[in-house]
Amino acid sequence: MRVPVPLTNPAEALQHLADPLKWMMEDDGYEDYVPIKKRKAAMKEKLVSDRQKERREEAERVMRERLAEEKKKRGIANSLLAVSAKLKAEEEANKDSREQAIKESIKNEEDQLLEQVQLQMSTPLMSVRERAKGIMYTERMPAIGEWRPIKKYRDLPEEERASIREKYFIEVNGKDIPAPIKRFEEMRLPRGILEGLKAKGIMRPTQIQMQGIPCGLMGRDIIGIAFTGSGKTLVFGLPMIMSALEQELRAKVQPTEGPFGLIIAPSRELAHQTYEVIEFYTDHLAEYHREFPKLRSVLTIGGLSTGTQAMAIKKGCHMVVATPGRLNDLLNKKKMSLAQCQVLVLDEADRMIDLGFEEEIRNTLDHYRGQRQTLLFSATMPKKIQDFAKTALVDAVVINVGRAGAANLDVIQEVEYVKQEAKLVYLLKCLQKTPPPVLIFCENKSDVDDVHEYLLLKAVEVVAIHGGLDQEERHEAIRSFKEGSKDVLIGTDVASKGLDFPAIQHVINFDMPKEIENYVHRIGRTGRCGRTGVATTFVNKNQDETILLDLKALLLEAGQHVPPFLMQLDSAAGGREEEEIGGVKGCAYCGGLGHRISDCPKLETTRQKTTSATKDYLTTGAARYTGAEGYAGDW
Numbered sequence: 001m002r003v004p005v006p007l008t009n010p011a012e013a014l015q016h017l018a019d020p021l022k023w024m025m026e027d028d029g030y031e032d033y034v035p036i037k038k039r040k041a042a043m044k045e046k047l048v049s050d051r052q053k054e055r056r057e058e059a060e061r062v063m064r065e066r067l068a069e070e071k072k073k074r075g076i077a078n079s080l081l082a083v084s085a086k087l088k089a090e091e092e093a094n095k096d097s098r099e100q101a102i103k104e105s106i107k108n109e110e111d112q113l114l115e116q117v118q119l120q121m122s123t124p125l126m127s128v129r130e131r132a133k134g135i136m137y138t139e140r141m142p143a144i145g146e147w148r149p150i151k152k153y154r155d156l157p158e159e160e161r162a163s164i165r166e167k168y169f170i171e172v173n174g175k176d177i178p179a180p181i182k183r184f185e186e187m188r189l190p191r192g193i194l195e196g197l198k199a200k201g202i203m204r205p206t207q208i209q210m211q212g213i214p215c216g217l218m219g220r221d222i223i224g225i226a227f228t229g230s231g232k233t234l235v236f237g238l239p240m241i242m243s244a245l246e247q248e249l250r251a252k253v254q255p256t257e258g259p260f261g262l263i264i265a266p267s268r269e270l271a272h273q274t275y276e277v278i279e280f281y282t283d284h285l286a287e288y289h290r291e292f293p294k295l296r297s298v299l300t301i302g303g304l305s306t307g308t309q310a311m312a313i314k315k316g317c318h319m320v321v322a323t324p325g326r327l328n329d330l331l332n333k334k335k336m337s338l339a340q341c342q343v344l345v346l347d348e349a350d351r352m353i354d355l356g357f358e359e360e361i362r363n364t365l366d367h368y369r370g371q372r373q374t375l376l377f378s379a380t381m382p383k384k385i386q387d388f389a390k391t392a393l394v395d396a397v398v399i400n401v402g403r404a405g406a407a408n409l410d411v412i413q414e415v416e417y418v419k420q421e422a423k424l425v426y427l428l429k430c431l432q433k434t435p436p437p438v439l440i441f442c443e444n445k446s447d448v449d450d451v452h453e454y455l456l457l458k459a460v461e462v463v464a465i466h467g468g469l470d471q472e473e474r475h476e477a478i479r480s481f482k483e484g485s486k487d488v489l490i491g492t493d494v495a496s497k498g499l500d501f502p503a504i505q506h507v508i509n510f511d512m513p514k515e516i517e518n519y520v521h522r523i524g525r526t527g528r529c530g531r532t533g534v535a536t537t538f539v540n541k542n543q544d545e546t547i548l549l550d551l552k553a554l555l556l557e558a559g560q561h562v563p564p565f566l567m568q569l570d571s572a573a574g575g576r577e578e579e580e581i582g583g584v585k586g587c588a589y590c591g592g593l594g595h596r597i598s599d600c601p602k603l604e605t606t607r608q609k610t611t612s613a614t615k616d617y618l619t620t621g622a623a624r625y626t627g628a629e630g631y632a633g634d635w
């Protein structure tokens, strides 16, 4: 748009002012000239708009400045935020790395401790011959009598097998594991066995039996970890009976032949109890199958005549149930041979190691002449047992129906603070809690005798059992308690391992055992096979804090009430025992959840025993030690 040029001629200017429009209209090259009014308006508008623009620009400038200021502040803030976030991230990263470093150092320390224990304890639990010749079996044993699951289970897809295991909380580890079988009738067992189960009121297999019995019948090596009272005896007992039956049907057992199956238990009472279970089912087999001869089992335990036991073996037998001491006595004197033995059961294997029977077990393994099926049951899985399983079992199936060392969840656990001098009186009150039968545990023989005497004075129907009594007295005490003529049995831990008193209502720990595993075994005498039971434990300041921390952790794990005096105990490992470090929660040695291996009372005790045993050997040449009350020699 051309801008009008200012007029220089007055006349023109007058004319122009007279008719600005005309002027604008004249084609004088000012086609885009704007008349004054409009111009004024435009100028005014422009002025206004300029002013507005200035103001706007001023405002914008101010805004920009403010924004810049803000941004700067924010920027600073951001940078502060950024910096603090960065610092925090760095702090976190440092903390994580510090935490990682601490965990790493704890793990290294614990691994060293475990290695020391391994070195100090002795060589791995393998037979001398196997160790010497480096014999390692790699092939699995064949199935017993070519047993195999019925088609329904053979064809069961893996995911269905897994869902059954998930439903019954059965954890397995291993290859080619047969499907768990939910009914005894589907396990292809002879009618006599099924009748025996019915006679015992056993209608459905427990979890460990659902998975363990098919594995056992398949000839597989098994590591079984299960709650106390979950029916482990049948898991190894039935496959062993079937193996002995197959042997008998293949070639009638002649004098001096056998055994074909060997069961080793840590105590005489447990061995006796297992022997009675085996006899019960072999009797039923013979009764319902006239075509089957009576399978013969022999009980070889201390306290009974060695000659009688040797005679029974000499007649030819199918199975032997033994304690380690007497077994080795017979083997070393060549009154028994394992040349034909194809099945080995180690019941409560961890207890046998604890009780110093390692040498006897290793010596027993030496007498095997070929590959065998090994079934190992343990309430806890210390490293030595894990190492043994790795070296002496072939392609084992691990069946776990409960954390190794965990308490049976069917037991209501009550812990009460009772002063030492008030225990006897309070015990009498405690006995009123439930009807009989009641089992009372004491840590040592003298307490058993004292409590026994006190309760007799109070006219309680009570019997006692401990290592200081002879075999006949112990057997009579167990018998009278089992048949119900006595309401209370008082015992040391010998009565805690595996002994099965089906109807126990109440277990009373007159004192807290020194090791949490013993506590688990003791309370496991009640609440067996699905029944519920009560366990009351007296504690006071005499107990080592570590064991009380283990007890607290066990109660928390089992969802039990934790009394205030236990709850307030601070963990020795600063809460580290609750963390999983190097795949281990709690103690890598004893399985206690309230401490780590560096504070393990059991490890300390074991070290002292090993040291003293070494000293004994150096002085007397007899490398033996007496473990907890009464476990010296053969049980």
Ligand SMILES: Nc1ncnc2c1ncn2[C@@H]1O[C@H](COP(=O)(O)OP(=O)(O)OP(=O)(O)O)[C@@H](O)[C@H]1O
Binding pocket: 200, 201, 202, 203, 204, 205, 206, 209, 226, 227, 228, 229, 230, 231, 232, 233, 234, 497, 498, 499, 500, 502, 524, 528, 529
């Ligand atoms: N499937 C079952 N159903 C019901 N009761 C059973 C079953 N299996 C075993 N029992 C009974 O449960 C009790 C405990 O069995 P057993 O002694 O074999 O358990 P356990 O796991 O060996 O116990 P512990 O850990 O104390 O040695 C016995 O009286 C036994 O007869």
